[in-house]
Amino acid sequence: MKIEANEHNIDGLVKVYNEMKRFEIEPNEVSFCILATAHAVARLYTVAEAYVEAVEKSCSGDNWSTLDVLIILYGHLGKEKELERTWGIVQELPHVRSKSYMLAIEAFGKIGQLSRAEELWEMEINGCKANSITFRHLALGCLKANLVEEALKTLEMGKDLKTSNRVKNSTPWLETTLSIIELFAEKGDVVNVEKLFEELVKAKYARHTFVFNILIKAYVKAKIYSPNLLRRMILGGARPDAETYSLVKLAEQFRP
Known part of the structure; x- marks a missing residue:
């Protein structure tokens, strides 16, 4: 399941899940976390929500990795109450990891609770060292405030930090990068869009039609x-949809 999810292959993932059920292999919280996250990343939110409910029902104890996934998912689904509740559970753990802070900051930002995100940011920077994802979040904030030069400088600062392939393939990294790309796209900044888009191609995230x-x-x-x-889109594994053809038709008017 994890392999198909990492390939951003929803059809393949669901096929594996159905095979598990056929062989009477009982899915657990890890299975449901993978399914929920993959569907949320693909912006299939109704299906994702159903799997989130399955995660909640199958969750056994205070597993920090499951709690991290729930924080991500509640941010996607705009579930403020559930997000606050889950973050409260995380804070009661013996040690709160820097990654959990960053996921919570992103999740609260997604649901529009910017003051809450800033509050957690202050807590995080007072006790933890900034990492490459931190700089991506900062760059995104700069772009949202229309501080383009500051955003570009922040992205450059983040490049100086070593970033593993595991991080570059993670949901927080990919989605933050996509949000940055969306803002550059709105400005018609093709150069910076293409630079960052290459990361999504390498992570096979560009297989999603909405990304391309x-x-x-x-x-x-x-x-x-x-x-x-x-x-490029078709060879990259993405399927054109109605929006794709509308955009291509619009682009035709700029043919030399």
Whole structure:
């Protein structure tokens, strides 16, 4: 299941899950965490919510990894009450990891609780060393405030820190990077979109149609015609949808 999830192959993941049930292998909280996260990342929120309920029912004790996943998912689904409750459980653990703080900061930011996110940020920086994901979050905040130069400087600062492939393939890293790409795309900043998009390609995250559509949107906003975008999309494993063809049609008007 984890292999299919890492490949961002929802169909393959569901097939493995159905095979488990066919062979009467009982799914556990780890299985449901993988299913819920994969569907949330693919923006299939209704299905993700059903699997979140399964995680809650199968959760055994205060497993920090499951709690981290729930924090991510509640942020995706906009469940403020559940997010606060889960974060409260995490804070009662003997040791709260830096990663848990960063996930909570991102989750509260996603649901619009910026003051809560800032409060946790202050707590985190007073006790933990900033990592590469920290700089991604900061860059995203700068872009949201329309501080483009500061955002670019922050991204450069983050590049100086060693980042493992595991981190670069993680949901927080990919989604924060995608949020940054979306903001650059809105500005028609094709150069920076392409730089960051390459990370998503390497992580196979660009197989999601909505991810590739953001790249095409950047070219439309920049009024630049690129004849190979649709071909790149298909060869990269993403399936064009109605939005894709609408964007491609818009891009046609910028043909030299």
